[in-house]
Amino acid sequence: MATSKAESMKRGKFIEDIVYEFLKNKGYKNLSKTTSEVDMRDHIDFTFYSDKLNKTVGIDVKAPTVIAGYKPNEANYATFVNNQGIHGWLYGKADFAFIVTFDEFVIVKLSELREFLEKKTEGQEALFGNPKKPYTKFHCSNAGGYRKSISTLFYIEDIKKLPSSSYVKHDKGKEIREYYSFQKIC
Secondary structure, eight states, X not given: OOOOXXXXXXXXXXXXXXXXXXXXXXXXXXXXXXXXXXXXXHOOOEEEEETTTTEEEEEEEEOOOOOTTSOTTSEEEEEEEOTTSSBOGGGSSXXXXXXXXXXXXEEEXXXXXXXXXXXXXXXXXXXXXXXXXXXXXXXXXXXXXXXOOEEEEEEHHHHHTSTTOEEEEOXXXXXXXXXXXXXXXX
């Protein structure tokens, strides 16, 4: 059964709260949550000042996804086009994607992740339904029928190999697992 929009939003907030606490504890300057409008339009959940980059950066938090046929932490989805038919989070204005798994935070430059996934799916027409095959473009569908979104499944381990990627283990795995009801998500 697909997750309702309300449940998806609730999970997203739960994961964003965990990421916020992590970033706050790391001492990032001027850490702030963006408005709902910025989050939806620009796909930026948080901004903070990076001393290393000497600028304010935006991150888009991606929650763990439980996918039938895959181990937890093995894969997640990326969205090229969202349900409204406009740019998905891969084409958002964030500087970094902050991918949360049940055991790790994986941080990667959004531009690098986008380029990687574009190359992996180059020339493909989106299929209807979710083939659950990595690097295959597909339209999500639900009981209501066709949706405009175009997504792809990717392996977390592949993303961790990208040059800009970094990752760190976290201690929130038990809390996240308890929060999630293990159901098919698409």
